Amino acid sequence: MTRIRRDPEAGRTLAELIFGIVLISAVFALIGGIFLPGRWFFLGGLLIGAVTAVLLVINMYDSIEAAISMNEKRAKSYASWHGVLRILITAVLLVIAIWIDVYAFVGLALGVVSLKLSGLLHGPISTLFGKGLGEDKKE
Numbered sequence: 375m376t377r378i379r380r381d382p383e384a385g386r387t388l389a390e391l392i393f394g395i396v397l398i399s400a401v402f403a404l405i406g407g408i409f410l411p412g413r414w415f416f417l418g419g420l421l422i423g424a425v426t427a428v429l430l431v432i433n434m435y436d437s438i439e440a441a442i443s444m445n446e447k448r449a450k451s452y453a454s455w456h457g458v459l460r461i462l463i464t465a466v467l468l469v470i471a472i473w474i475d476v477y478a479f480v481g482l483a484l485g486v487v488s489l490k491l492s493g494l495l496h497g498p499i500s501t502l503f504g505k506g507l508g509e510d511k512k513e
Contacts, residue, residue, distance in 0.1 A: 384435065387496075391431050394492025394499040399424035402484045412477030419471050419478035423485015426467060430460050431489055 399420055406416045437456035441449040464486055472479040492499060 384439075388431065388435050390496065390500050390503045391489070391492050392428050393503050394495060395424055395427045395431070395488045397499065397502070398488040398491050398495075399427075399485055402481075402488065406481065406484075410477055410480075412475060415475040415477035416481040419475075419481025419483075420485045421481075422467065422471075423482040424488055425485075426464065426482075427486050427489035427492075430464070430486070433460060 471482040
């Protein structure tokens, strides 16, 4: 899984972010599945939100990789367009979710936010990811 990008370091970082999204979403699923009365709507929204977060982070990496090979003006335009596209996709999904049920909205929002939390908790998640691969960080 760490070789999903041409650059091994970028591939590992992307794999760690995806691992973090899955881990954080699992924690949200456990808590919401136990305590919320609309648990099925919440879990459905959370699943869609987590899948969206994974697709968003992959799109970020792909657009950065593509923009690197472009001239400055084209790269700015390309990166801006992809950023707006990610925001629009998230907004449309949130509007649909709130129309379906408030618990679906909460689940979807938490699933998408798991991308941000995965980035903020990258250090501990990277350590867990390395232990999962059997790596020992003694240097």
